Amino acid sequence: MKKSALLLLVSIVLASCVSGEPKPLQLNSDACDFCKMTIANGQYGAELVTQKGRYYKFDDVACMIHFATSNTVVPYKAFFVCDYLMDNALIPAEKCYFLKGGSINSPMHGNAIAFTSKKEAQDYQAKYNAVLLSWKELYSSY
Amino acid sequence: MKNVSYIAYFFFMLPTLMANTIHVGTQYPVKSIRQAITLSKDGDTLMVHKGLYREGNIVINKKIVFLGKGYPILDAQKKGEVLSVKADSVVVQGFRIINSGFAALDDPCGIKVYNRTFARIYNNRLDNNFFGIYLQNCTNSIVKGNTIVSHGTQEQLIGNGIHCWKSDNLQIIGNTVSGHRDGIYFEFVTNSVIWRNISTENIRYGLHFMFSNDDSYITNLFKNNGAGVAVMFSKSVKMFNNTFEENWGDSAYGLLLKEIADGYIFNNKFIKNTTGIYMEGTSRIKVEKNDFVSNGWGMKIQASCMENEIVNNNYLKNTFDISTNGSLVLNTFNSNYWDKYEGYDLDKNGVGDVPYHPLSLFAVLTEKNASTMLLYRSFMITLLDKSEKVLPSITPDNFVDKTPLMKSLPL
Numbered sequence: 001m002k003k004s005a006l007l008l009l010v011s012i013v014l015a016s017c018v019s020g021e022p023k024p025l026q027l028n029s030d031a032c033d034f035c036k037m038t039i040a041n042g043q044y045g046a047e048l049v050t051q052k053g054r055y056y057k058f059d060d061v062a063c064m065i066h067f068a069t070s071n072t073v074v075p076y077k078a079f080f081v082c083d084y085l086m087d088n089a090l091i092p093a094e095k096c097y098f099l100k101g102g103s104i105n106s107p108m109h110g111n112a113i114a115f116t117s118k119k120e121a122q123d124y125q126a127k128y129n130a131v132l133l134s135w136k137e138l139y140s141s142y
Numbered sequence: 143m144k145n146v147s148y149i150a151y152f153f154f155m156l157p158t159l160m161a162n163t164i165h166v167g168t169q170y171p172v173k174s175i176r177q178a179i180t181l182s183k184d185g186d187t188l189m190v191h192k193g194l195y196r197e198g199n200i201v202i203n204k205k206i207v208f209l210g211k212g213y214p215i216l217d218a219q220k221k222g223e224v225l226s227v228k229a230d231s232v233v234v235q236g237f238r239i240i241n242s243g244f245a246a247l248d249d250p251c252g253i254k255v256y257n258r259t260f261a262r263i264y265n266n267r268l269d270n271n272f273f274g275i276y277l278q279n280c281t282n283s284i285v286k287g288n289t290i291v292s293h294g295t296q297e298q299l300i301g302n303g304i305h306c307w308k309s310d311n312l313q314i315i316g317n318t319v320s321g322h323r324d325g326i327y328f329e330f331v332t333n334s335v336i337w338r339n340i341s342t343e344n345i346r347y348g349l350h351f352m353f354s355n356d357d358s359y360i361t362n363l364f365k366n367n368g369a370g371v372a373v374m375f376s377k378s379v380k381m382f383n384n385t386f387e388e389n390w391g392d393s394a395y396g397l398l399l400k401e402i403a404d405g406y407i408f409n410n411k412f413i414k415n416t417t418g419i420y421m422e423g424t425s426r427i428k429v430e431k432n433d434f435v436s437n438g439w440g441m442k443i444q445a446s447c448m449e450n451e452i453v454n455n456n457y458l459k460n461t462f463d464i465s466t467n468g469s470l471v472l473n474t475f476n477s478n479y480w481d482k483y484e485g486y487d488l489d490k491n492g493v494g495d496v497p498y499h500p501l502s503l504f505a506v507l508t509e510k511n512a513s514t515m516l517l518y519r520s521f522m523i524t525l526l527d528k529s530e531k532v533l534p535s536i537t538p539d540n541f542v543d544k545t546p547l548m549k550s551l552p553l
Contacts, residue, residue, distance in 0.1 A: 028296050028323075028345045028368055031393030036400055036422065038346045038369045038393060040323050041299065087299065109353075 022047050022080040022090035023055050034063035035108055042088025044106040044113065047080040061098075062110020065142045079135070084113040085120060097121035098138045102130035112138055167191030167214075175200055175216075182206050184229075190214045190237070201226045202234075210236035213267060218242050218250075224271065227255040235264040242271035249301055251276040252290070255283065263288060273301030274322060277309050284313045292321040294345050302327040303344065306334070314339060324350040325367065332356050342366050348389075351376045359384060364396075370415060372398040378405065385411045386418070395420040396437065399427070406430075409553065412437055418460070421447045430454055433553050439465050439505075448472035456550045457481060457500070461518075465505040466541070475500065475543040479550040487548045498546040501537045503530035 025045045031038050033056040039045055046064040048056045051074070058064040061081055068076060079093035096114040099121055104111040112133075115121040125132050133141065164186060166178045176197050178188050184205040192212035199222050202208060206229075215238045218224040222243045225234065234253060243250040252271035255261045261283040268274045274290035277283055285304060294300035303319030304326045306312055312334035318341075319325040325341030325348045328334070336359035341348035348364030351357065351373040358380040364371050370389035373379055379402065386396035396415035399405075401423040411433045412418035418437040419429070422444040429452045434440035440460040443450070445468025455478045457463040463480055477493070478500075485494035504523055507514045517523050530537060 027299070029391075029393075031369075035374070036393070036398060036420075037372065037374070040346050 020049060020078050022049070022078075023057075024090065025057055025082070025088055027088060030057050032057065032059040032063050032108075034058055034067040035060070037107065041107060042082055043084050044110075045082040045088065045090070046093075047090055049077045049080075051075040051077050053077070060106050060108035060110045061112045061114070061138070062106070062142055063108050065110070065139055068139075069142070081114040083116055084124070085115065091116055093135045096135060098133045098135065099125055099128060099130040100133055100138060100141065102128040104128050104130055110142070161185040161187060163187040163189055165189045165191065168193055179204065179206070199223050199226060201228060202232050203228045205229050205231045207233040208235070208237075209233070210238075210266075213238045215240060220244065223250045223254055225253045227253065227258060227261055230258050231260040231262075232258070233262040233264065234266065235262070236266065238267045238269065239271065240269045242273070244272050244300075249273055249276070251301070251305075254278065255280050259283065262286075267291075271301075273305055274303040274319065275305070276301075277304075277306045277312065279307065280309045280312065282311045283309070284315065285317060286313070286315040288317045290317060290319045290322065294321050294323065296345065300345065302350075303341070305329075306331045309334070313337070318342075320344060324348075325364070326350070328352065328354040328357065330354060334358075335360065337361060339363075340365075344368065347372045348386075350374075351379060354379070358382065363387070364389070367394075369394045370396050370398060372400070373402055373405070374398070374400040376402050376405075378403075380405065381407045381410060383409050385413065386415060387411070387413045389415045391416060395442075399424045402427070407432060411435070411553075412440070417442050420444075421450070423447065425449050427451075428453065431551065431553055432456070434458065434460055434463070436460065438462070442466070443473060444468070445470045450474075451476070453477055454547075454551055455479070456553060458550065462502060462505040462508075464500040464541070465509055466501060466538075467509050469538045471538050471541045475541075477545045477547055478543055479547040480543070481550070483546045483548075485546065492548050494546040494548055497542045497544045499531060499534055499537065499539070499542050501541045503527050503536055506537050 039059040046058040046061045080090040081093045083089045097118050100112040164178045166172050172178045187207040190210050194215045196217045217240050220241050224239045224242050239252045251273040252268040254276040257279040259281045263285045265287040268290045290303045300323050302324040303322035306328050308330040310332050314336045317339045320343045322344050323346050325344040327350045329352045331354040334357045338361050340363045342365045344367045346368050348367040349371045353375050355377040361383040363385045365387040395417045396412040397419045399421045403425045405427045407429045409431045413435045415437045417439040418434045420442045424447045427450045432455045434457045436459045438461050440457050440463040442465045450473040452475045457480045483498045485496040
């Protein structure tokens with residue numbers, strides 16, 4: 001009984017290590033793990049979590065994708081991107097709608113921005129003259 | 143007779159050709175700047191007298207000289223842009239420009255020049271703007287003697303002091319910038335010079351180059367910025383006589399070089415930075431006659447760098463002179479002065495008789511495992527370092543200065 005309780009406790013503790021929740025980007029203090037630039041704009045940022053629970057932070061979605069594709073050894077758990085309309089709020093990348101190109105100007109010229117809702121993305125699509133993409137399409141576009 | 147009529151015609155036309163000066167101020171008939179701009183013609187001078195002008199966004203769409211006398215204040219009251227220049231050959235001089243809007247989406251500025259040539263921005267004082275001076279797609283323009291201050295905080299979004307985008311032939315001279323995101327920012331700017339500016343206490347970089355080729359920055363001071371200076375993705379950038387001072391922090395570097403080629407770093411001073419120069423993906427750069435004093439790391443040269451020449455520099459009082467992350471060495475070190483050199487010079491030619499290995503064992507260890515820093519200056523580490531100096535095993539043995547100097551260079 002005691003043993004199983006201990007096992008449960010240990011597994012809970014271990015499980016909480018890798019929560020899969022994004023860690024907020026500390027603007028102007030965290031550096032991008034790909035391009036070394038200090039992350040200064042919470043609209044274009046991105047974050048990646050590995051299976052082992054290590055966090056990598058990026059100033060541009062393109063940096064995250066370049067970083068992810070350059071490595072084939074470490075398995076990833078989750079990708080997060082910043083919602084363009086909220087200041088520095090990370091959301092899961094698979095659920096996002098992306099706009100790329102046009103007059104969008106991101107820190108490392110990946111020139112992609114993320115929206116939570118498709119409607120918002122479509123609203124900005126005409127304004128920026130950009131292409132609407134899903135996460136998968138964006139991932140393979142760099 | 144014909145000549146006389148020409149001369150008469152000339153005198154007749156003279157008043158219309160002559161540029162007028164329009165005075166703006168409380169004691170003059172024209173009270174508002176907007177009204178004065180509407181009244182003016184190309185070539186006129188607008189003399190704005192001392193006072194507070196709250197006219198929102200002021201657009202200059204004619205070739206005029208826009209002068210302030212006694213620093214008149216243009217206040218946008220936190221709504222939008224203060225001064226927009228939308229004509230060629232405009233001079234803006236002697237204004238105090240304050241309180242642009244703060245918005246993330248449309249980047250409001252103190253002064254913004256749109257797609258123009260021969261803009262002259264002289265001796266203005268900008269305070270509390272989102273962006274300071276923004277040159278968008280401009281050529282042959284000069285930004286000189288401006289003081290640009292903002293009050294950005296660590297958490298807040300803020301623009302750059304002097305932001306130049308897609309421009310050519312710019313001169314950025316004698317400006318003072320502080321409290322912005324990047325003091326001076328160059329993106330797609332070519333054939334330009336940055337001379338005698340002071341960039342301090344900016345939140346990110348004192349100076350930031352992105353995709354900007356064939357530029358020089360000379361005799362500038364970059365002090366106490368969040369992350370120093372960054373030169374990235376650029377070719378043929380010359381860096382002379384600058385001072386990089388007190389850029390402290392985990393990801394702060396005196397000078398961060400990333401993906402750049404064919405530059406020349408000459409006669410600069412790197413004082414009290416976490417890392418003097420950090421190089422990654424850098425090739426064919428010559429680093430000559432620089433002072434590296436009291437830095438945590440003098441230089442960090444990543445293994446992705448090649449064909450760089452490090453010649454005639456002084457390394458004084460640094461915790462580590464050089465550090466690297468791999469065993470591949472494709473760079474050359476010649477005739478530098480290393481204060482940690484313990485060799486001798488029997489033939490008294492000023493050059494040490496034994497080669498110097500600037501890469502210490504401990505620098506390699508801390509690069510691999512940062513927490514070993516705890517053991518720094520312990521007896522065992524000193525012992526290991528000494529033995530490594532004699533017989534390099536972990537550190538790459540071709541990481542060597544074969545002609546180390548016995549005396550520091552007078553720089």
